[in-house]
Amino acid sequence: MAEYLDSERKLNLKVVYYGPALSGKTTNLMQLHTLLNPQRKGELMVLETRDDRTLFFDMLPIGLRSQEGLDLRLKLYTVPGQVQHDSTRKAVLSRADGVIFVADSQLSQQDNNATAFDNLADNLQKLGMDIESLPLVVQFNKRDLPDAIDEATLQARWAQTPWSPLSLASALNGEGVVESFRQLLRRLYPVLDREYQLAGRHGIDAEAFVRQLSAAHEAPHA
Amino acid sequence: MRSFEDDPRLADLLSADQQARLGQLIGALGGGRVSLEEQHQAGAEPLEFNLETIGWLQGELPAERLDAAARLVEFVLLFVAKYRLAANLHNDTTEASFAELQRQHAALQASEARYKALSEQLQERVEDQVKVIEQAQQQLYETARLRAVGQLAAGVAHEINNPIGFITSNLRVAGDYLDELAEKVPGGHSASLLLDDFRALLRESLSGTQRIARIVADLKTFSNIDQADFIPCDLNALLTTSCHLLQAESQQAIDVRLDLAPLPKLAGYPAKLSQAFFNVLDNAAKAIDAEGVIRVGSRLAEDVIEVIIEDNGTGIPPDVQERIFDPFFTTRAVGSGTGLGLSVARDIMRAHRGEILLDSQVGAGTRVTLRFTCPNTP
Numbered sequence: 001m002a003e004y005l006d007s008e009r010k011l012n013l014k015v016v017y018y019g020p021a022l023s024g025k026t027t028n029l030m031q032l033h034t035l036l037n038p039q040r041k042g043e044l045m046v047l048e049t050r051d052d053r054t055l056f057f058d059m060l061p062i063g064l065r066s067q068e069g070l071d072l073r074l075k076l077y078t079v080p081g082q083v084q085h086d087s088t089r090k091a092v093l094s095r096a097d098g099v100i101f102v103a104d105s106q107l108s109q110q111d112n113n114a115t116a117f118d119n120l121a122d123n124l125q126k127l128g129m130d131i132e133s134l135p136l137v138v139q140f141n142k143r144d145l146p147d148a149i150d151e152a153t154l155q156a157r158w159a160q161t162p163w164s165p166l167s168l169a170s171a172l173n174g175e176g177v178v179e180s181f182r183q184l185l186r187r188l189y190p191v192l193d194r195e196y197q198l199a200g201r202h203g204i205d206a207e208a209f210v211r212q213l214s215a216a217h218e219a220p221h222a
Numbered sequence: 223m224r225s226f227e228d229d230p231r232l233a234d235l236l237s238a239d240q241q242a243r244l245g246q247l248i249g250a251l252g253g254g255r256v257s258l259e260e261q262h263q264a265g266a267e268p269l270e271f272n273l274e275t276i277g278w279l280q281g282e283l284p285a286e287r288l289d290a291a292a293r294l295v296e297f298v299l300l301f302v303a304k305y306r307l308a309a310n311l312h313n314d315t316t317e318a319s320f321a322e323l324q325r326q327h328a329a330l331q332a333s334e335a336r337y338k339a340l341s342e343q344l345q346e347r348v349e350d351q352v353k354v355i356e357q358a359q360q361q362l363y364e365t366a367r368l369r370a371v372g373q374l375a376a377g378v379a380h381e382i383n384n385p386i387g388f389i390t391s392n393l394r395v396a397g398d399y400l401d402e403l404a405e406k407v408p409g410g411h412s413a414s415l416l417l418d419d420f421r422a423l424l425r426e427s428l429s430g431t432q433r434i435a436r437i438v439a440d441l442k443t444f445s446n447i448d449q450a451d452f453i454p455c456d457l458n459a460l461l462t463t464s465c466h467l468l469q470a471e472s473q474q475a476i477d478v479r480l481d482l483a484p485l486p487k488l489a490g491y492p493a494k495l496s497q498a499f500f501n502v503l504d505n506a507a508k509a510i511d512a513e514g515v516i517r518v519g520s521r522l523a524e525d526v527i528e529v530i531i532e533d534n535g536t537g538i539p540p541d542v543q544e545r546i547f548d549p550f551f552t553t554r555a556v557g558s559g560t561g562l563g564l565s566v567a568r569d570i571m572r573a574h575r576g577e578i579l580l581d582s583q584v585g586a587g588t589r590v591t592l593r594f595t596c597p598n599t600p
Contacts, residue, residue, distance in 0.1 A: 014227075042273045043300050047308050056308045061272045073273055075227070087315040087322075091226065 002097050004196055010071040011196060015184060016093055019102035020109065020116035021053070021081035024141040027171040028102060028180070029058050029078050035178055037217045039064040054080045057092045064212045070202040074213060081116065090123045098135040098188045100180055101163075102171075105140045105148035135187040138163045139180040144170040178216050185210045226310035232260055232269070232277035235302045244298065248291045249281065256281035256291060267292035271299050372493075379438040386438065390431045397424050437470055439463070454487035455495055457529060457594075458520055464499040465518060468507055476507055481519040485527055488596050490574045498570040501563040502531045502578075502590045508554075509535025509588060529592040537584040546580065567592075 003012040017025040026046065033044040042061035049055045058078040065071050077096075079089040093099075101120060103113040121131045140154055151168060158164045167183050169176025189198070189206045198204040204212075236244065241258040249256035259266060259278045266278035267288045276299075279292045400421055407413050465478045506516045510533050517532045538546065545551045547568050564578075571578045574594060582588040 040273050042270075045300065045304055045307070047304060056311050059307075063273045075272070077227075087319050088311060091311055091314050091318065 002192065002195070003095075008071065009069050009202075010073065011192075013072070013074045013097045013188075013192070014095060015074060015076050015098045015100065015188070016096040017076065017078040017100050017102055018089075018093065018116070018120050019081055020104060020112040021083070023081060023102045023104040023109070023113075023116075024169075024171040025078040025081060025102045026054055026058050028100070028139075028141070028169070028177050029060050029076055031171055031174045031177040032076065032181060033060050035174055035216050036062065036181075037215045038062045038213050039215075053082065054078055055085070056080065056088060062213060064204075066202050066204050066208075068201070068203040070198075070204065072204070072213075083115075086119070086123070089119070090126065093120075093123050094127050096129075096134070097191070098184050099137075100184050101136065101138045102169075103138060103140050105142045105154075105168075106145055107147050107149055110149070132162060135184060135191055136163055137167050137180055137184040137187065139167040139169050139176065141169045141171050141176075143168050143176070144173060178214055182210055182214045185213055226307055226314050229272055229274050230276065230303060230306060232258065235271075235276075235299055235306060244295065245281075248279075248294065252281070252283045252287045252291055254282040254287075256283060256288075258295065269295055269299065271296065271303060382434065382438050386431055386435050390428065390435070393424055393428045393431065397421070397428075400424065436466060452489040452491065455490045455492045457485050457488055457495065457527065458482045460492055460496045461499055461518060461520065461529065464496050464503055467500060468503045472507060474512065476510075476516065477514065478503075478516045478518060481517065483519075483521045485520055485522055486596060488527060488574070488594055491570075494570045494573065498567040498578075498592065499529070499531070501567045502592070505563060506531055506533035506535065506588065506590075509533050509537070511535070525596055527594040527596055529594075530589060531592075532587065532589040534587040537586055537588055538580070538582040539584050543580060543582060547578075 002014075004010070005012075017028055019025050026048070030044065030046075033041075040063040042063075045059045047054065047056040047058065057080070060076045061073060062076070063071065063073040077092050079085075079092045099120065101117060103109075103117075124131050124134065138158065140148075142148060143151075154166055154168075155164065158166050167176060167180040169180055171177050186206065189209045192198055192209075193206070196202070198209065199206075232241070236258070245257040257280050258269070259280050262268075262278050263280050266280040268275045269277040269279055269292055279288060279295055281288055281291065283291065400417065404414075404417050407417070461482065462480065465480065469476055469478065503516065503518070510516065514533060514535050517530075519530045519532070521528050521530075542553060547564050551565075568578050571592060571594075576592060576594040579591040579593065580588070581591070
């Protein structure tokens with residue numbers, strides 16, 4: 001959960017990229033590191049094993065300082081997707097403010113998506129969080145692959161869930177990554193505003209929140 | 223403990239020694255004294271990690287070199303932090319896994335204990351069941367034995383009835399002949415004495431045959447096993463025969479005092495009612511000593527017939543009273559009591575829509591009341 005230090009006027013937030021193994025969570029984060037140009041951006045920390053699989057997590061800190069003086073930090077984490085790292089996944093997921101679930105669009109990976117999504121719900125419950133009320137974006141990645149399920153089918157399948165519409169991405173090509181992140185920021189803002197009066201006390205409205213945290217290099221936001 | 227994701231302080235990443243050594247090395251490279259500080263000092267360059275200023279680089283270097291030196295320190299810190307974060311996370315998850323394992327272990331132990339208890343319970347239940355089966359077998363055996371004894375008694379009674387009939391009749395005729403003989407024998411002291419003696423012999427023999435006839439009749443009543451339907455029963459007659467049987471069976475004389483009021487006939491199984499009476503009487507007989515008295519009474523109050531069998535024997539302690547109607551509960555030595563007597567009596571009373579009541583005082587005696595409701599009383 002978000003952590004607010006009144007003495008320093010500092011708000012720490014945590015967003016976790018969750019999903020099955022090899023669905024592109026680390027790629028999402030690396031692209032964000034390249035593409036984003038927020039007010040403040042730290043070093044991307046990647047803890048992978050020799051064969052490029054995430055062992056512990058990846059982490060990218062970004063931040064903004066409002067004119068009223070709020071120091072807002074957002075740490076983006078990825079979890080290891082492989083089944084056997086469940087306790088690590090749970091530790092990283094704890095106290096998350098928002099989750100981006102990165103699913104694999106390939107037809108052959110749908111079972112893995114479902115298993116990972118169940119695992120997310122399960123771990124959230126164990127950590128005392130409710131998947132229905134947590135800001136959550138579902139991203140279908142790897143849209144560039146030939147056997148990706150078509151968009152209409154996917155959107156129809158998820159239409160009745162609280163997470164519709166889905167976000168689509170081709171993270172390797174940098175497509176849809178920033179958009180997914182923005183979608184999450186838009187779902188996250190109302191929750192934070194309710195709790196910390198971002199607009200009222202700190203002068204950050206939804207538009208500024210999203211714009212300042214997700215300013216991109218290639219297409220400067222209006 | 224601090225969570226793995228808490229922002230580290232400079233001291234968390236590098237020990238004081240390491241900070242001093244790094245400062246020295248950079249100082250040597252840059253050509254001036256350099257040190258890492260936790261607190262801000264004038265002219266110092268901030269050291270950032272995760273957007274957080276965690277320390278300051280203080281040194282006598284040109285601003286450009288100090289800046290480069292600070293970035294170099296940050297570069298080093300990133301890798302130190304990477305290891306530190308991974309190590310902390312590993313520690314966190316290991317502890318969580320261990321806690322989970324312990325919890326599972328405890329759950330497993332609890333489950334094992336539960337199964338152990340269950341298995342013991344099961345063993346107990348098997349033993350109880352075995353006991354019930356053994357009891358049922360014994361009951362069956364007793365019933366079969368009683369039936370066999372009853373059939374034998376009925377057969378013997380039937381066979382004895384005929385010879386007893388003609389012996390009785392012949393003894394009477396012999397008495398008549400003796401009278402005729404007395405008239406024809408000339409009067410004489412010795413002959414008269416002889417005839418008197420003869421008459422006495424015949425009288426005793428006749429009384430003996432009457433007694434045999436009565437025992438046979440009792441046996442027939444008692445072993446009346448073939449009657450399957452309710453028939454009108456004379457409870458007083460059944461009581462009387464049961465008392466006779468009790469006295470006949472007993473090794474020593476038993477003082478049984480009857481006080482029977484006229485009763486209407488009651489629909490029932492005479493053999494079973496006799497058995498119930500006998501079982502209660504038998505208990506009474508075993509409770510009394512040589513001076514003991516058994517009082518047997520019957521009375522009619524409105525539509526309730528009461529049969530009261532009372533003794534002035536040892537009495538029954540309260541804890542025994544609680545279980546006295548339980549089948550196979552017995553206070554007697556193994557082999558001498560089946561523990562069935564009163565439970566059979568109670569079953570018989572239930573079959574006749576009656577009840578059996580017990581009132582006993584240790585040392586004063588026991589009173590058993592058998593109550594029958596007879597709806598057909600005129």
